[in-house]
Each structure stands twice: as C-alpha cells, then as structure tokens.
Amino acid sequence: MNSDTIKIGIIGIGGIGGFVGAPLAKKYKDSTTKIIFICRGDTKKAIQNEGLLFESKGTKETIFPDLVSDNPTEIGILDVLILTCKSYSISSILATYQDCINDETVIITLQNVVNAREIIRETLPKTGKIMEGCIYVASNVKKPGHIQHVGGPGKIFVGGNEDQSILNLLAAGGLDITHVANINEILWKKYLFVAPVAAITSAYKVTFGQLLEDSNLMEILENMMMEIQSLASKNNINLTNEDIKTSKELLTKFPFESKSSLQLDFENQNQTEKPFLVDYVIEKAAQYGIETPFYNRINSLLL
Incomplete structure (x- = not known):
C-alpha cells in the first residue's frame, strides 16, 4: 500500500x-x-x-x-x-x-x-x-x-x-x-464466447435471442469458435469441444434482447473493439498458418 x-x-x-x-x-x-x-x-x-x-x-x-x-x-x-x-x-x-x-x-x-x-x-x-x-x-x-x-x-x-x-x-x-x-485459460474461454458472439451479432444485426433461434447463424458461430480453438492451441491453451458447447449454451443465460457492446458501438457509430475481437483473430491465425474462412466472412460484413 x-x-x-x-x-x-x-x-x-x-x-x-x-x-x-x-x-x-x-x-x-x-x-x-x-x-x-x-x-x-x-x-x-x-x-x-x-x-x-x-x-x-x-x-x-x-x-x-x-x-x-x-x-x-x-x-x-x-x-x-x-x-x-x-x-x-x-x-x-x-x-x-x-x-x-x-x-x-x-x-x-x-x-x-x-x-x-x-x-x-x-x-x-x-x-x-x-x-x-x-x-x-x-x-x-x-x-x-x-x-x-x-x-x-x-x-x-x-x-x-x-x-x-x-x-x-x-x-x-x-x-x-x-x-x-491459470488466468490465460479462463481469458481464452471467455474470448471463445465473447469474440465470435460479438462479431456475428454485429455483422447480422441480431440479438442474442435471435441468434439462438437461427440454426444457420448458430452453425457459423460454432465454426468461428473452432477457429479460435485452433488459435488458442498455438498459445498452449486447450479449448475442448465441451468448451464450445458451454459457450453456445451461455447465450441462453442472457435476456432475448441482449446485444454485445460491439454491436451497440456499431449501431451508435462509436469507435469499436473490432481490432481486438475480429482483426486480432484473423491476423494472429494467419501468422500461425491457420485458415479462418468463417471469421473472414464476418469481417467482410463489418467493413
């Protein structure tokens, strides 16, 4: 002190x-x-x-x-x-x-x-x-x-x-x-949820509840999580398929109308955390030779 x-x-x-x-x-x-x-x-x-x-x-x-x-x-x-x-x-x-x-x-x-x-x-x-x-x-x-x-x-x-x-x-x-x-493991587990959910809801302009109801978007979300899983492994963090399942289920814990802060910033035309939640994944994955077709698709909708 x-x-x-x-x-x-x-x-x-x-x-x-x-x-x-x-x-x-x-x-x-x-x-x-x-x-x-x-x-x-x-x-x-x-x-x-x-x-x-x-x-x-x-x-x-x-x-x-x-x-x-x-x-x-x-x-x-x-x-x-x-x-x-x-x-x-x-x-x-x-x-x-x-x-x-x-x-x-x-x-x-x-x-x-x-x-x-x-x-x-x-x-x-x-x-x-x-x-x-x-x-x-x-x-x-x-x-x-x-x-x-x-x-x-x-x-x-x-x-x-x-x-x-x-x-x-x-x-x-x-x-x-x-x-x-091991805070790094917890940070990556939260990132597994926050980054792709923020990106996909911002790209498609949907709430958490609307995302849950759309099977096509949920499939894209799961593939985005798998891309983060691959990136995490290069940082010595083992994100399991069970972690992906848990992250998807976490959506049900929020009110139907919930929106991510990234989405709210896009809606209000504020500066956004896209460089940390979208660009970071794409750029770091590229450094390791990891392909990110689903993140790239979402990124194209946010440009």
Whole structure:
C-alpha cells in the first residue's frame, strides 16, 4: 500500500465500470478506503452533480464515490487501478494517468481480450503490478451516469501478481472476485464466447435471442469458435469441444434482447473493439498458418 489511506480508481464509468464501482463506493463511503471514479465529459458532470444511478434486479440506487475526476494531480497515486475502459483506450489512458501509477499500484484488467498484459506493457514497460482478469456480466449505459445491469452474475476472475490484501478488500466491497493460477485459460474461454458472439451479432444485426433461434447463424458461430480453438492451441491453451458447447449454451443465460457492446458501438457509430475481437483473430491465425474462412466472412460484413 502507498499509505494508510487506500485509493482505488475505476477508470471508464460505463457499463462495467459502473457495475464494479457502485458496490465499492457504497461499501467504503466515509472510510479510509477511497473510491475514485475516473471519467470525463458528460459522465463526469452527471456523477458529480447527481451521483451514479445504478439499476440492477429491479432496484435503483444513487451512489456518490469519494471523488469523480479526470485530473491526474487531483487523483494522486493509486493503490489499485481497475481498467474497465474499452480495449482500444488502454494505451492512451495509461499514458494520461501514468503519474497515478507507481511500482506498488495493482492494475486490474477487465477487458474482453487475451493480450491485456502486452497492451499495458507497451505503455508501462515495468511500472505497476498487473492482474489480468475478466468479468461475466451484461451491463449497459442508459445515459451518462445511469448504469443498468441487465444480466450475468458479475463473477470476476483475475490472475498474475496476486495481492491477497487487495483481493480481500475488493471482495469485502461487494465484488465476486477470485484469483486463479491459470488466468490465460479462463481469458481464452471467455474470448471463445465473447469474440465470435460479438462479431456475428454485429455483422447480422441480431440479438442474442435471435441468434439462438437461427440454426444457420448458430452453425457459423460454432465454426468461428473452432477457429479460435485452433488459435488458442498455438498459445498452449486447450479449448475442448465441451468448451464450445458451454459457450453456445451461455447465450441462453442472457435476456432475448441482449446485444454485445460491439454491436451497440456499431449501431451508435462509436469507435469499436473490432481490432481486438475480429482483426486480432484473423491476423494472429494467419501468422500461425491457420485458415479462418468463417471469421473472414464476418469481417467482410463489418467493413
């Protein structure tokens, strides 16, 4: 820890950041653990003025963190930085807030990628202790400062530089978080679901429920998963046919009308994570000589 006061920063108060930040800010209000929401623009203004409106399981609650800021000087050195931003923002965000990170800062990643450590180390070659992670949840922004949890258990898995005191602190703050020995396997298992589902629903403009009802699209989805299975094997990760079956069945756990964040970004004409969820698969597979005809087909629909 950097001092007696523990400072936890959550960067990017969107669907995931709001889901993670809300229970922590509620639990640690008026304590020596300070929860900082790092955001800007309309989101920053809305939370500063009205608090974070968090909606989950039919209930709504307004929560005020200890600080809402985008000023590195005001934020200061963080003990924990939870990255809940989109994958394409990691490098620029770390560059902006590098003065808030020292050798003791624990950086927790919750992106839908399998190479977060590599992305971080491009900007911060040595600074910070990295715990790569992922979260199983569907949570969206209804409007700036208003987050709606729509599905998924919110289970968080992390690996890497284990810091049990930090993990205990986050768990006591209401997060369902578990440290695992082989985080890469879990990251790839989530990627097996997230990447192809996000790509195919975006390409064909269908919800999770509509995807489930279309046998032709489900066949394409399975073949995309098999292409990721081949890529994972080149990274010493064994994704089984049972893993593919489990990933397909996971679609049934979400509401019929659910959409991936990639699809929502395409619909709203925002910057997207296509480079990390589609291009990455095609480019890395090509390096290993793996053919990806199904991913290539989906990619052609997204260009």
